[in-house]
Amino acid sequence: MSQQLKHTLTDRQLVDLALGGDMHGFCCLVENTERLVAQIVGKLIQAEEDRKDIAQDVYLKVFRNLKGFKFQSKLSTWVGQIAYNACLNRLQKQQLTIYGPPERAAEDETDRLLLQKELKVLLAAELARLPPIYQTLIGLYHHEELSYLEIAAITGLPEGTVKSYLFRARKQLKDSMLSIYKKEKL
Amino acid sequence: MSRTHPSEEVLQQFVLEAVTCSAEEISHIESCPECQSTVATYKVLAGELAGLAAPAFDFDLVAAVIGQLEEAAAPQAKMPKGTIVLIAAFIVIPLWLFRKSAYFVFTDMSAVFYGLVFAAAGIVVGVFLLRLYKKYQQIINLINE
Structure with missing residues (x-):
């Protein structure tokens, strides 16, 4: 074959x-x-x-x-x-633990990254600051396009918990991205 | 249009799976500039997240796995049958010889001894549950930070 x-x-x-x-x-x-x-x-x-x-x-x-x-x-x-x-x-x-900040937290490179003004680069850096469990769930949902149910099956977390963690992760990302751009405007 | 803004969770839902939002929520979001602004931010975020480079291994996974499987498939030294029989005999023969004494160990114990055994088991279980609870609290604290 x-x-x-x-x-x-x-x-x-x-x-x-x-x-x-x-x-x-x-x-x-x-x-x-x-x-x-x-x-x-x-x-x-x-x-x-x-x-x-x-x-x-x-x-x-x-x-x-x-x-x-x-x-x-x-x-x-x-x-x-x-x-x-x-x-x-x-x-x-x-x-x-997968719930705390990452073991090797990304260095504060925000100022340097701002010079590049690339949203993708900034977002990747902000994503790397999230707890590993949030990073994993974001990857599985937004990259691998898995459903909440499939993610729940992989991680063994209840579906509601997966939804709630994903909501918090996206909100955290949105808030940090907005604060970076506001800081840049000032 | 309802006056109260939908929660941020609903706004995320609107961006990712609008079909799961109620008609009232959709009508509010579509006519509220404040909600529209948040929705627009989440749309950009979702688009950018999907477009980030996917993590990949920096080595040839198939080759690494096949190598590992070949190692694992290599014949392993088995315990000789004689040794297994010897070990079994070492356990079974004393048990057979002292079977009557072994019976009395369990039947002649006093109530105090039973009490001690149960108290010790209770302490062990209690400590285990306490540790489990502390670990749970730690995780909750980390999440809420």
Whole structure:
């Protein structure tokens, strides 16, 4: 089967291929979910050196537990759940929290960034200041275009909590962006 | 148009999923300049957020995963059967020999001893619940900061 064709396979066909020992099938599964896993690991784990370890562990767990996947959710949601829990376990071991300010908070570069007057750059900097859980939820909703329900399934948070965290995160971003632009006008 | 402004949560909802807003809310937002201004800000924010570069791994994930899987699939040293039998015998034989004494350990205990055991278990559970509550409070405080 050609590589191109494999990217159009359904979750069930992909799982069957991987379980049948087709490593290309498993590679395809990795490629299909890499973006989502990078989104979760990249936002929750601040230490770049830990990200590779975690990503490898995630797919090792996926490989080992693939037989037990019951197709009750999308395959990507299940992989996302594993990635999210792997990140939480790592943070717990390091006694870090996803609710506080990021471990490596972005330096106060606002003045320098203002010179660039690029909203995207400013926004990325402000986003990096939010607690990791907010960053992750913003990434999953606005980047990956997942529904509240899918995000709730990945994170294990109630749907209402996901909505409320997303509301607070957007409000915080809006307020900080407005205050930066007001400061610039003064 | 109703006089009270909808909450900021409703304004976000209007930007992202207008269909979930009520007709009254939509009519207010569409005719209120103040709400329109907030909505415009959120529209820009949502557009910019969607346009930010998605995080990506700075290494070849497929190669890294395949390498890891090959390592994991390598045959691991198994415990010899003789060792397993020896360990089982080490546990089972003393239990069999002293089975009568083991029975009395549990039946001849005084009420005071039972009380002590339950009190100790109660303290352990209490401390665990207290720690859990403190952790919960910490998270709530961090969120509300």
